[in-house]
Amino acid sequence: MIKIRNLHKSFEALEVLKGIDLHVRTGEVVVIIGPSGSGKSTLLRCINRLEKLTSGEIIVDEYDINDKNTDINLIRTEAGMVFQQFNLFPHMTALKNVTLGPMKVRGISRREAEQLGMELLEKVGLKDKAHCHPNQLSGGQKQRVAIARSLALKPKVMLFDEPTSALDPELVGEVLEVMKTLAREGMTMIVVSHEMGFAREVADRVIFMDEGMIVEQNTPRELFTNPRNERTISFLSKVRSPIE
Amino acid sequence: MAGHFNFKASVIWESIPILLVGIKFTIFITVFGLVIGFCLGAVAGLGRTSRNPLFYRAAGFYIESIRGTPLMVQVMFIYFGLPLALNMRVPPLAAGIGAIAINSGAYIAEIVRGSIQSIDIGQMEAGRSIGLTHFKTMMYIIWPQAFRRMIPPLGNQFIISLKDTSLLVVIGVGELTRTGQEIIAVNFRAFEVWLTVAVMYLALTMTIAKILRILERRLEIR
Numbered sequence: 001m002i003k004i005r006n007l008h009k010s011f012e013a014l015e016v017l018k019g020i021d022l023h024v025r026t027g028e029v030v031v032i033i034g035p036s037g038s039g040k041s042t043l044l045r046c047i048n049r050l051e052k053l054t055s056g057e058i059i060v061d062e063y064d065i066n067d068k069n070t071d072i073n074l075i076r077t078e079a080g081m082v083f084q085q086f087n088l089f090p091h092m093t094a095l096k097n098v099t100l101g102p103m104k105v106r107g108i109s110r111r112e113a114e115q116l117g118m119e120l121l122e123k124v125g126l127k128d129k130a131h132c133h134p135n136q137l138s139g140g141q142k143q144r145v146a147i148a149r150s151l152a153l154k155p156k157v158m159l160f161d162e163p164t165s166a167l168d169p170e171l172v173g174e175v176l177e178v179m180k181t182l183a184r185e186g187m188t189m190i191v192v193s194h195e196m197g198f199a200r201e202v203a204d205r206v207i208f209m210d211e212g213m214i215v216e217q218n219t220p221r222e223l224f225t226n227p228r229n230e231r232t233i234s235f236l237s238k239v240r241s242p243i244e
Numbered sequence: 245m246a247g248h249f250n251f252k253a254s255v256i257w258e259s260i261p262i263l264l265v266g267i268k269f270t271i272f273i274t275v276f277g278l279v280i281g282f283c284l285g286a287v288a289g290l291g292r293t294s295r296n297p298l299f300y301r302a303a304g305f306y307i308e309s310i311r312g313t314p315l316m317v318q319v320m321f322i323y324f325g326l327p328l329a330l331n332m333r334v335p336p337l338a339a340g341i342g343a344i345a346i347n348s349g350a351y352i353a354e355i356v357r358g359s360i361q362s363i364d365i366g367q368m369e370a371g372r373s374i375g376l377t378h379f380k381t382m383m384y385i386i387w388p389q390a391f392r393r394m395i396p397p398l399g400n401q402f403i404i405s406l407k408d409t410s411l412l413v414v415i416g417v418g419e420l421t422r423t424g425q426e427i428i429a430v431n432f433r434a435f436e437v438w439l440t441v442a443v444m445y446l447a448l449t450m451t452i453a454k455i456l457r458i459l460e461r462r463l464e465i466r
Contacts, residue, residue, distance in 0.1 A: 050369055050372065050373065073372075073375045073376070073377055074375065076373055076374065076375045077375035080373070080374075081370075081373035083366060083369070083370065083373075085366050087364070087366035087370035089370070089371075089385050089389075090389065091388050091389055091392075100374070100384060101374035101375060101376070104376060104380055104384060105374065105375040105380075146370075149370075149374060150374065152374075153374055153375055
């Protein structure tokens with residue numbers, strides 16, 4: 001589904017990604033962990049070209065995203081993005097947030113779009129909030145609307161950029177539940193997150209990134225119980241709560 | 245020979261019907277000047293947020309040259325100067341509307357630019373991430389939000405432009421100030437007439453402020 005070869009990304013003199021190779025299979029759930037500044041978010045943002053690559057290659061569903069002939073807007077509908085700060089459109093209701101893409105990108109009718117929108121809001125448990133504006137929603141509800149908004153384009157892969165990091169602790173669960181449902185339905189997902197519980201339960205593979213490189217990757221069970229790299233061990237010891 | 249000033253209220257009542265003719269011109273010039281000015285300002289403001297270097301520089305040249313020169317000079321240039329170069333007469337009303345439009349456009353451009361740039365970058369990213377083009381994201385997501393933020397500074401500019409129409413006396417447009425001058429030329433009652441003119445401007449600017457407050461409330465995010 002996604003093939004990344006020797007990806008480099010620099011912001012002026014600062015090299016953020018230093019040669020990333022990553023293949024993600026259809027239906028696979030990959031969780032990326034790592035300290036802040038390790039390039040996790042940048043990697044995710046390169047996949048739907050919110051960031052331009054400096055060098056290397058990214059293939060999403062057979063399309064080379066750097067190819068001039070590739071319609072980048074098409075790629076972006078194939079790879080839905082969920083942001084840490086939700087980025088809902090504040091001047092539109094929840095339903096409009098969801099239907100805008102299908103109507104203005106896919107060109108389907110309002111009636112069809114609203115039917116799809118209501119189905120998706122129901123799926124994320126917010127059918128009764130369809131006509132609320134984002135400022136009437138809690139953080140967890142906003143993020144669930146944002147997920148519905150991405151799903152409305154029927155993407156083949158979902159990219160989650162720290163989807164629960166801006167949430168109050170008691171609201172994290174409802175968002176993770178929606179993500180787990182997606183994973184169970186076979187959605188291909190790349191998730192940048194520090195939710196170790198989620199990674200352990202849902203991920204097929206956990207990737208540890210540091211300083212712009214993939215340091216270690218393995219099944220969650222292996223990576224969490226038996227990390228091999230020094231930096232992985234050190235990172236995991238810092239993020240684990242003492243109760244675990 | 246200190247003159248004894250006595251206030252004559254009757255002068256005011258007699259002036260009002262004549263001044264109302266002037267007010268019509270003032271409103272006409274202001275409305276058309278600002279409608280065109282807003283279009284110019286929107287285009288130039290978008291130019292200042294554009295990555296196209298030609299568009300960006302052209303907008304910059306327009307804004308800087310207009311903001312950097314007095315309106316009075318612009319008015320006289322359009323009315324007395326341009327006709328010589330173009331070899332055609334420009335009617336005073338058209339010159340007046342043109343001057344107000346071009347002048348307000350430059351200031352409105354900065355209002356538009358500032359409002360657009362104040363919208364969180366995440367909004368553009370979210371729009372692009374669902375596959376909208378840059379243009380459609382601007383149209384459906386950035387502009388509606390930016391427009392709300394433009395209203396208070398636009399109100400300011402509208403009021404300034406309305407008052408600026410009084411400068412058009414230099415090219416003989418029969419707007420409110422010009423009408424006042426003409427009445428005084430006949431009756432020499434400067435105190436009463438200018439007081440009336442001032443109150444009329446105040447009534448106009450307060451109306452603009454009121455309309456914009458209503459608009460702002462209507463567009464508020466519920």
